[in-house]
Structures are given as C-alpha cells and as structure tokens.
Amino acid sequence: EAGVVQSPRYKIIEKKQPVAFWCNPISGHNTLYWYLQNLGQGPELLIRYENEEAVDDSQLPKDRFSAERLKGVDSTLKIQPAELGDSAVYLCASSLSTSGGAHEQFFGPGTRLTVL
Amino acid sequence: SQQGEEDPQALSIQEGENATMNCSYKTSINNLQWYRQNSGRGLVHLILIRSNEREKHSGRLRVTLDTSKKSSSLLITASRAADTASYFCATVQNTGTASKLTFGTGTRLQVTL
Numbered sequence: 001e002a003g004v005v006q007s008p009r010y011k012i013i014e015k016k017q018p019v020a021f022w023c024n025p026i027s028g029h030n031t032l033y034w035y036l037q038n039l040g041q042g043p044e045l046l047i048r049y050e051n052e053e054a055v056d057d058s059q060l061p062k063d064r065f066s067a068e069r070l071k072g073v074d075s076t077l078k079i080q081p082a083e084l085g086d087s088a089v090y091l092c093a094s095s096l097s098t099s100g101g102a103h104e105q106f107f108g109p110g111t112r113l114t115v116l
Numbered sequence: 117s118q119q120g121e122e123d124p125q126a127l128s129i130q131e132g133e134n135a136t137m138n139c140s141y142k143t144s145i146n147n148l149q150w151y152r153q154n155s156g157r158g159l160v161h162l163i164l165i166r167s168n169e170r171e172k173h174s175g176r177l178r179v180t181l182d183t184s185k186k187s188s189s190l191l192i193t194a195s196r197a198a199d200t201a202s203y204f205c206a207t208v209q210n211t212g213t214a215s216k217l218t219f220g221t222g223t224r225l226q227v228t229l
Contacts, residue, residue, distance in 0.1 A: 004158070033217075042120075042204045042219030043159070056216065091158060103208075104149070105217060107158035 002026070004108035006092050012114045018080035021111045025073070025094030032069055033105065034077050035091040043091050049075065050097065079113075087115045120205045120220030128226040135192040137223040139205030140185075146208050148181055149217065150190050153202045162190075162203075195227045 005024040013019050025032050031050050035043035046065065048056040051072040060067065064083070069075040079086055089112050093105040120141040129135050139148070147166045151159040165172045165181045165188070172179045178191040192199055202224045206217040 040222075042206075042222050044219070045216070048216070093159075104161045104164065105159075106161070107151075109156075109158045112156075 004092055004094055004106055006090075006108035006111055008111055009109060010112050010114075012116065013082055014116050015084055016081040018078065019082050019113060020079075021077045021090050021092075021113075023075045023077070023092030023108060025075070025092070026096075026106055029094035029096050029106070030072070031095045031097040031103070032075050033093040033095075034067060034075070035093065037089040037091055037110070039088070046077070046090075082113075082115045084115050087113055089113070120207055120218070122203070122205060122220045122223045124223060125221070126224045126226070128228065129195055131195060131197055131227055131229050133195055135195050135199070135225055135227070137190045137203050137205075137225070139188045139190070139220050141188075141205070141207045141218075141220070142186065143207070143209070145183075148179075148188050149206045149208060150177075150179060150188075151204045151206060151219075153204065153222075155201070159204065164208075192225075195225075197227050197229055200225060200227045 007022050033048050034046040036046050037043040047060045047067050049069045052069050067077045089110040091110045092108045095103040095105045097103050120139045123138045149164045150162045153159045163174045163179050165179050176193045181188045202222045204222045205220045209216045
C-alpha cells in the first residue's frame, strides 16, 4: 500500500515569492492534516480536513497561508508571499477517522522549504 | 503550541543498552501516542496508549502512562543502531470523529556501536 505522498521534497525560493505544496493521502483516508515542523521541534498542526471540509484551521496564518482539499482527496498548501520565517518542513498526514476511535496518523516525508 | 515536553532532549547510549524517554503534558487527554522520526523523514507511529491504560508493550517498546502526574515514558530495550532517531510523544484529544495530535519537543536518541 502506498503511503502519504508529498511533493516537492525540497523547495528553495526567495522571500516574497509564492510556493505551493501538494499532498496525496493514503487511499480511503478521510482526514488529512498539514503540520509545520521547525528545526528541533515537534510538528504543529496548521489545518485539519475531514473529507473536503476544513474543520480546524485555527493555527493557519490566514493572511499568507491557504489550503484546499478538492474532492476530499488531494490537498495543496500555499504560502503567498513567503517570509524568511516560513523556512521549515511541511508535513502532511492522513488517517481513517471514525466515531469514537483512537486514530493513528500516517505521515508523508515532508517538504523542506528554504526561504532566502 | 507544544503540549508535551520530553526529557531528556538528547540521549546517547551504546547498542544493547536500554533507552528511556519521558514526556510530560498539560491537559487531559484521550490517549497518548509515540512517534519516531528518522533524519529527513516523516514520522512513524510506534505505539498508542489509552487514558485508561497504565502500561503497554510492543516488541522492544514499553510505554507507561500516569494520568495523575500527566506523564508518560517510552522504554526501548536492547537498543540497536537503527533506533537512532528523534522520538516524539503526542497527546490526543478526540474532537468529533478525528484526533487532534499535539506533539512534544522530542528526544534525539543516538545509539552507537
């Protein structure tokens, strides 16, 4: 079974440029997560989708970050414009979530963003 | 924001020794999970312990949970060089049908030959 796929794996851009990350979750997983991981830290949730609905985007900086999950499968995360402080690893995860369950999340390899 | 704090931040042991990592958290939880992250890769789920459980085993892993102290520990027995990685605890608060994972800051484990 294929895992969570993310692309690109690495991205280097200059500040003020836009950037987009793509995630393909595990087939059948209804919940998709985007996390931000700074160097030496644990991941922090940016946004969580249940199917195509963003049910938790409280930590997403909405002035420059946006996300979408069309048709409840693939998702894109966009930053426009990027700032130096956005340099980090962006992780996508998915899970099969059912009522009352304890859900393991499956993570992709991440996209390492460097903003110059 | 980070929910948990792991202790120690870094740990270096020799192959064959046991490694113990501790995690403290702040709020009530439904369950707690441990993840491993190898350098430059995504996180891999290791083990889940529910709030009504006190201890759980999986292969060379042993996890304990003390909800009264809001703490958990991960023990890796008979460590191998391949166990070298960062280990994160993640507290889980089920929100509806999905889980909200809040990660700690991680313990970086180095296992030398």
